[in-house]
Amino acid sequence: MVIIMKTGASPEEIAEVTHSIEREGFTPFENPGVERKVIAVLGVIHSHKLQLVDKFQNLPGVERVALISEPYKLPSRQCHPQDTVFEVGGVPVGGKTLAIFAGPCSIESEAQAIETARAVKAAGANFFRGGAYKPRSSPYAFQGLGEEGLKILAACREETGLPVITEVVDPDDVEKVCQYADFLQIGARNMQNYRLLQRVGQARTPVLLKRGFGTRLREMLMAAEYIMVEGNHRVALCERGIITFEDSTRYTTDINAVPVLKHLSHLPVILDPSHATGFSRYVGAVAKAGVAAGADGLLLEVHPNPAEALSDGPQSLKPEAFASLMRELARVASAVDRALPEQGA
Amino acid sequence: MVIIMKTGASPEEIAEVTHSIEREGFTPFENPGVERKVIAVLGVIHSHKLQLVDKFQNLPGVERVALISEPYKLPSRQCHPQDTVFEVGGVPVGGKTLAIFAGPCSIESEAQAIETARAVKAAGANFFRGGAYKPRSSPYAFQGLGEEGLKILAACREETGLPVITEVVDPDDVEKVCQYADFLQIGARNMQNYRLLQRVGQARTPVLLKRGFGTRLREMLMAAEYIMVEGNHRVALCERGIITFEDSTRYTTDINAVPVLKHLSHLPVILDPSHATGFSRYVGAVAKAGVAAGADGLLLEVHPNPAEALSDGPQSLKPEAFASLMRELARVASAVDRALPEQGA
């Protein structure tokens, strides 16, 4: 059960609700969000549920009580029936217009980054993506430019006006990354790095949470709960492929995840067909599938010269291929009453 | 390596090619196809490949020699670069117009079947599907009406003009099923039932081959080879979901399979979002994804009263929901330069 307080509920009203929860033998869990308090009622709730709903509903300052059968509360559509739409650097995520995050896997140099940022903006992307801290499976592989990469990202935003998204891998880096980035990315390998989730939950920068490649959707929603319970409610969920026995692609795109997540949760759902396929020749088909299935956006790897990319070259699109795909995506988006961002706007 | 003979190559020309293969130390494998002979060259082919290509290319009656690196030959796009399009009961499969196979999981009665057939035809389906022999995981579950069901299927075709597709589960039934059905379906559980594959390969009725839920795409193409090598080249490949750790849906739709199969093979690719999701509320999103990704058709379960269906009720669409989905699919199809069949045509 979750109790949603009215905007501007007083501390006394909140205290009365938490005491009331305790008097009934449950544990109140108050999220530290400043705008709208949501108080979770923890404990096994038996058949006297309905009476309690009435009781809590009538306390002063309470807007609404939601019964939630799932282990996750705040990301649940039961808790928040409407689709969540939030703005990042002036760009809405979750609404009619799709969020297109495009750019290289890794920021390799200022020249490479600016060239790519200009190209993806011209083709209609509304976010520039690029990795400064790279979690690589080999310690000998390129690990990213670190803070230098963050500065280049900021320069790309300066140059193009596109808000930027980048991955954060260490709780200690969250503050620094927030100084440069408009959107934080939690990578698949860190989806259950709870300390990192808590830290980005305490930040006020929105978070794109990628699904772990070996985790169920339910567990992904629990990971979103970890962020939201700290007060950061601007979370987008990203399907990026799961690990299965099929080996003709790098991962298996779980396209079912798009309607399932939209059904279970009110949060925006993004698809990453670059990682989910691993081969640039399959990216376009799966990107179109994602839009048709109802995704609120796409994460696409674009590199001016994939053959020489320091990471993920085989799955990166050239700028021309990206521009051409964007034209195709615009048609599919329109067929499902969505739209791509205005080109080069 | 595969040697494709000219249409109308003489028995002498064919014999000369097979002798020539043997003289080089390889084993010729001649498919019994009547229209166009294709002779596979079996054995390890080393560096002197290119010379052999030239040699075989110049033999009388040879149209073309294809080097094929994959273990499957006849379904390979290397062997047949153009998309295969074939007609079933006057309806093309694999071309611009999508093949929409709709109907109930099981034929339960003539009334149920005819009602559904009329409804799916009115909504634009160009094939009627229905099971007469059902492979059920429990021996106590409804096993289908058998030949009675086949007769009802034929009556549905009579009534609506739609060609009909139904599953065959026993090699001994193939001949009987071919008397009633226009299209044979091999179910997921029988994808590696090689005796059954050989028997449908010997038939002249086209075959829809469903992917085993625990098999790789490469193995599916090997299964297609089993059918084609017997001379039946009218095979369509059907992705119907694979088994993974994700449990919020019945199976995981491997949407990557659509572009991968189109890349590796020339055969038409069909998607079955009903089995691949297991819940009617997700069928529409995944159907649209399939069309956007380039599938050549869809297999959709439609039942006039899903709550009382004898099998697969939870994943069946009501006729109204199917009709509504068809309107949405028409828009997505058009966005990728494809089209749905003309409605009620």
Add this chain to the structure above:
Amino acid sequence: MVIIMKTGASPEEIAEVTHSIEREGFTPFENPGVERKVIAVLGVIHSHKLQLVDKFQNLPGVERVALISEPYKLPSRQCHPQDTVFEVGGVPVGGKTLAIFAGPCSIESEAQAIETARAVKAAGANFFRGGAYKPRSSPYAFQGLGEEGLKILAACREETGLPVITEVVDPDDVEKVCQYADFLQIGARNMQNYRLLQRVGQARTPVLLKRGFGTRLREMLMAAEYIMVEGNHRVALCERGIITFEDSTRYTTDINAVPVLKHLSHLPVILDPSHATGFSRYVGAVAKAGVAAGADGLLLEVHPNPAEALSDGPQSLKPEAFASLMRELARVASAVDRALPEQGA
């Protein structure tokens, strides 16, 4: 619910029980077993269960009524609490002494088969295994010697006294294979080939049922039900590896399956470490693991010259390696109060 009749219950008593079931609104399902009738009560059984148990219990000819919560009935330990032990060619399967099925993947020639049969007998195997009908993923691969192979198997039994086991892949072959073999094997690819299951269920030759590599244990028990409901209760369950994302071995041995199957079912459980690993260097460790975990036997591929085997060479043990492994297995078996067959007995 399952009603177990007394041995020798009269047709009238059986008829009374089935009528009684129908009068309560359920469907009786009578297995055609000759020795001991078991009548399944199909339908949703609600809270008045306990009364029905009493009622049915008191009917003449009834030995015992078992409430079974699982969808499978006859293989369930709820239905038959003791471990099942049955004899095949004089050798017990399921008791203290392990059943060791050893031999080549395919019967390639009489010389190869006899040599291997003598070697495995000398090392202590109590069953000789060998494939005459091979389900191969490529139609160009060696498909087995067919009836010729069955005759060689019979010659091996003649020579060594070991009962023989071989795979059957086509319902039409069941009768013929039963003429030669002591034990029928259903391969992983046919675990849900229900026609084949029914046909071997109608035979009186015991059946080793291999788990499909993409199927859950519950589904395997349902497959066993298909066989048992036809009256053949001598079924052994064989774990042979499942398909997962791990690619350093051919399949992943689901060692958990051993205690889970022993917990859920009374049938003997056999492990096949040859297929489950795919590499001879890992077979020994996994074979020992299987015995330690409580398996009732092992299926082991042995070939006099693995490098030249027509199938599955990389996972076959040489006779010397098999003999050496048997000595190690004897120690592990003894540590868990089991025993290997007496050597060369």
Add this chain to the structure above:
Amino acid sequence: MVIIMKTGASPEEIAEVTHSIEREGFTPFENPGVERKVIAVLGVIHSHKLQLVDKFQNLPGVERVALISEPYKLPSRQCHPQDTVFEVGGVPVGGKTLAIFAGPCSIESEAQAIETARAVKAAGANFFRGGAYKPRSSPYAFQGLGEEGLKILAACREETGLPVITEVVDPDDVEKVCQYADFLQIGARNMQNYRLLQRVGQARTPVLLKRGFGTRLREMLMAAEYIMVEGNHRVALCERGIITFEDSTRYTTDINAVPVLKHLSHLPVILDPSHATGFSRYVGAVAKAGVAAGADGLLLEVHPNPAEALSDGPQSLKPEAFASLMRELARVASAVDRALPEQGA
């Protein structure tokens, strides 16, 4: 390629080797280990390999040059052919005597911990395990006692003499945890948390690295490389179950992993049957399987009152059950020429 320097090689000798590597066009990667320098030669090494081996072999201070075909170097058996055995708090890990890590999932109180520690010691465990920092999938679940838990662990060691192992989840906690614990555990969810791996690599406390439930063995060895390359070579690898489609157990124990890891790596291999099965009734069988397969130790959850455990109750053994299992394990260990620790020693 990896160049192993002699113990006590001079800085000048090391510098000469790195220069020599650079002169050949490769990048040297020097691990900061103090006792024995190992210099990895990074870059694509073509056919002139053998000459280089000779060249590097003859440089002063070089003990040996190892050609390593795998992407991981330091955990590879190619780099270090003998089994690694290291001591932790006087107890050897990796040798003939098995390492038995037993204790509760979470430290809940001093009384619970001390009671369990005494019991597992009396039954023959040589390590006490207990979680102070718990990565839980729900933010509302018990998160562990934190530093208070570490102090209780130290008290348990004081009381019993058993060295203690506990999980570390945050890079910032590594130093603190090292003050209390003898052995650090990296949990499955953090197997690819590279910052954490680097930080424990910089510590001098040995590390038990658990396999991610969705990661391949190759990736686990790469994670070990991340730790070892920082200079901490005392790493044990722990299989704890992978995520598959089978749902009768919590995870699927990949028993193949035991011989595969022993084949590919020289590091000790530990099995965790508690997490890998998720049900206490299956733990014993799988524990015995692990020992029979060649594991160097076991991680076992023991709780005085599983029904009231704050985490992982269903998979925890009661102390009596643990003691009884230890007696059975001793017999299996002896059957494979291994031994359990002396009881209560």
